[in-house]
Amino acid sequence: MRTQDGQLFFTPPNQADAYKELRGIHGEIHDIAGEYWNWPSVATLTRPSLARILNLNFLYDEMLPVAGSICEFGVHYGSSLATLLNLRAIKEPYNYSRHIFGFDTFSGFAGVDEKDGGLVKSGDFHIDEGYEKLLERLLLAQESLSPNNHLKKFSLIKGDASVTSKQWLEDNPHSIISMAIFDMDVYKPTKDVLEAIKPRLSKGSIVVFDELNCPHFPGETQALFEVFDMNTIEVKRSPFLPYTSYFRL
Template sequence: MIYQRTQREFTARKEEELAAGDELNALLARSLPDLGRKWDNHLPVFLSAPSLARILWLDSIYRKALEVPGRVVEFGSQWGASLNVLMLLKMIHEPWNASRQIISFSTFDQGFVSVNSKDGPDAQVGDYAVAQGWSQALERILQIHAARSPIGARENFRIVEGDVRETFPRWLDENPEALISHAHFDMDVYEPTRDMLRLVLPRMPKGAILVFDELNCPSFPGETQAVMEVLGVHGLALRKSSYQPYSAYCVIE
């Protein structure tokens, strides 16, 4: 699979796929005013197979640790698509579970704050940065979605913005009771992945889920090297999904 850079991201999509996506984008913008107040019911007509596959993947891993106590932590959220899906899955599968907060640790408009030689020649500081101030807009979006929850927005999600190497240790100190049932690694690069693995494992009981978004991925070799360094892969029961090319998970045993 060959990746190419598009703006501050990498994509494996070919030019014809990108052009088709641009056309769908234009059709959505043109059609949205006509979709009415229940516009969200009609959005699947614009949904692509990769986007739907991503949702199916997130649902499958969420359900694997439903009986494990703890919070869901996402390291690296970018625009918040996976974060929102995880929160909606929480509201669907366990709407009354006030202890299952979905927590995002992400740099948002900073993107990668550092890269290491282990990340290969292509990754650059600032890659995957989103629009300035997007985290505030995302928080409002999640609040609107969580308004349908029987337990309220505060118990459903939290966004922690900044360099995770600074924010996550502070969060651990502030929440000494917190267990983690799902740890979703989507930072792509070596150093923060390595450091967060070391910090998160002592809070994860047996049956909890580690999720890696770019495992065995040539464009982001640092994530796999961090897993090899901290966990080792010999004897580690890693499993991948048919829905995603590089996403994988393992269960804490």
């Protein structure tokens, strides 16, 4: 199923009613619980949503001993970024060198290549104009609940990552990358960013792909083929999500 903003969903028709029911219940819980809305709302998380949280927790533990910053390329609504901020606060509350950078156009795919297979088009996965300002507020609120909350330890970088990643490298000559998460889905920005950041990855850095070996988004895998020698890296799968894979340098 394709939504109006270009997202693709593969939920079986016989589960659609359950998702609608949970959405309605979520609103009722929010009204009933009042000031205590946050914890009761967790009850409406579905298995796929919980799997994404467990996946990020697993990847964070894999990365934890490695020095450097976290870069997520493809932020969308920012749920992964918010989770990463909270995982940092739990697992390394006083490591204020672990800056988290989120890159996104916030207007959908900037361009689609023939290597992307024809299922997606430019502008897919767009969100409402100005959403990054709401996301900035959300992340600031989350960080205010963490240790060292007087230090801003995240940055949102708007624009085509093919361009902004190169500018980021120029502006941050000190930065090394402990974990790079690729969730841009399509070929060109994935390849461009992989090539750009490769010198900033150290031995032990984690490189994560959200749609690797995925027939719906073949461009992500094609980009990896062209930047890394597949005979020299060991690509491992996430135990929680079918198309999330990673390798350690």
